[in-house]
Amino acid sequence: MTRHVLLTGAGGFVGSHMLHRILEDTDWRVTCPVTLRHHGNSDRLAPYLEGRPDWSSRVRTFLCDLSCPIPATAEIGPVDYVLNVASESHVDRSITNPAPFVRNNVELMLSLLEFARQAQPEVLLHMGTDEEYGPAYGDYKHREWDTVLPSNPYSASKAAQSALATAWWRTYQLPVMLTRTMNLISPCQDREKYVPTVIRKVLAEETVQIHASPDGVPGSRHWIDAREFAGAWLHLLEHAPVQHHPEHDRPTMYHVVGEERSNLEIAQTIADLLGKPLKYELVSFHASRPGHDLRYALDGSKLADLGWTPRRPLEETLRDIVDWYVQRPAWLGTEATGATA
Numbered sequence: 001m002t003r004h005v006l007l008t009g010a011g012g013f014v015g016s017h018m019l020h021r022i023l024e025d026t027d028w029r030v031t032c033p034v035t036l037r038h039h040g041n042s043d044r045l046a047p048y049l050e051g052r053p054d055w056s057s058r059v060r061t062f063l064c065d066l067s068c069p070i071p072a073t074a075e076i077g078p079v080d081y082v083l084n085v086a087s088e089s090h091v092d093r094s095i096t097n098p099a100p101f102v103r104n105n106v107e108l109m110l111s112l113l114e115f116a117r118q119a120q121p122e123v124l125l126h127m128g129t130d131e132e133y134g135p136a137y138g139d140y141k142h143r144e145w146d147t148v149l150p151s152n153p154y155s156a157s158k159a160a161q162s163a164l165a166t167a168w169w170r171t172y173q174l175p176v177m178l179t180r181t182m183n184l185i186s187p188c189q190d191r192e193k194y195v196p197t198v199i200r201k202v203l204a205e206e207t208v209q210i211h212a213s214p215d216g217v218p219g220s221r222h223w224i225d226a227r228e229f230a231g232a233w234l235h236l237l238e239h240a241p242v243q244h245h246p247e248h249d250r251p252t253m254y255h256v257v258g259e260e261r262s263n264l265e266i267a268q269t270i271a272d273l274l275g276k277p278l279k280y281e282l283v284s285f286h287a288s289r290p291g292h293d294l295r296y297a298l299d300g301s302k303l304a305d306l307g308w309t310p311r312r313p314l315e316e317t318l319r320d321i322v323d324w325y326v327q328r329p330a331w332l333g334t335e336a337t338g339a340t341a
């Protein structure tokens with residue numbers, strides 16, 4: 001029988017790629033509670049829902065702010081999987097105005113968990129972040145279930161979501177599965193994020209600020225294509241065992257990991273792809289962004305052992321993303337600049 005999925009955050013960057021991947025790779029029906037607040041954007045969904053009746057007939061969207069309980073009038077019906085991608089996701093905004101940001105992320109998690117308690121899906125898959133662990137020092141890569149030590153309100157709100165899901169897993173036997181991942185990139189990302197910002201600045205021949213340590217070591221991250229991430233989630237739904245209490249003392253967790261590069265290497269690759277020089281300055285992350293960590297790193301070997309690694313090298317992904325933004329300067333907020341590239 002065709003599966004039915006509740007997917008949150010589908011109007012956002014990662015959620016829209018998740019929806020696309022589901023439509024492409026499965027025959028599932030997808031119900032998406034969407035808000036155009038919290039950086040949802042219907043432009044991300046239009047390519048899948050307009051002119052594709054075979055896809056749009058499988059998708060139902062309805063307006064729903066998940067910081068309130070999902071109303072019974074939403075008439076979602078039985079669901080096989082709950083896929084929770086939605087969250088306020090911008091670290092700087094969480095630092096500027098933390099209380100509504102954290103409240104939103106905690107409340108939406110509670111709404112989802114309470115919905116799942118009634119709906120009894122086979123799996124509730126929740127999207128966490130590397131930032132829940134805090135910084136990774138030296139060459140260390142965090143393993144699943146390492147100590148959680150968030151550095152800023154965003155990462156604390158994500159750690160709170162994982163903690164709530166774990167408590168509902170244990171108290172109510174919800175079939176929770178957790179993933180943590182980092183620095184997703186792809187087309188359709190908000191212009192305030194790192195890759196679109198670098199593309200915009202390089203095209204305009206402006207100086208790119210690269211976060212670094214006080215002694216000038218550029219920050220480093222693992223980078224993964226959001227389309228690859230979506231593939232990893234489908235792989236997990238098919239292959240990962242759901243752990244239950246009391247046979248296990250914690251739910252299933254996997255890291256979804258891409259390739260490590262410094263922020264400077266990413267900016268230089270983008271400039272090379274655009275055929276422009278990179279003008280940059282290293283900025284001490286302590287001064288520019290309190291709660292900012294120099295390096296995040298995750299170990300992805302557990303998911304690799306389950307048979308999943310990214311298909312495309314990072315440089316190919318970056319080429320694809322740069323081409324996409326150059327052809328759609330409105331997504332950079334620079335109609336004129338992109339046209340010259």
Ligand SMILES: NC(=O)c1ccc[n+]([C@@H]2O[C@H](COP(=O)([O-])OP(=O)(O)OC[C@H]3O[C@@H](n4cnc5c(N)ncnc54)[C@H](O)[C@@H]3O)[C@@H](O)[C@H]2O)c1
Nearest residue numbers: 009011012013014038039040065066067086087089183184
């Ligand atoms: N982008 C990254 O690099 C990255 C890295 C690790 C983890 N994540 C996680 O991925 C998820 C998606 O991030 P993104 O980059 O797509 O962010 P985004 O800001 O583009 O999208 C967030 C989505 O969540 C929805 N949302 C937020 N609050 C909501 C509410 N109260 N009710 C209903 N919907 C709500 C928004 O409408 C939007 O669709 C988040 O959980 C984030 O923590 C992102």
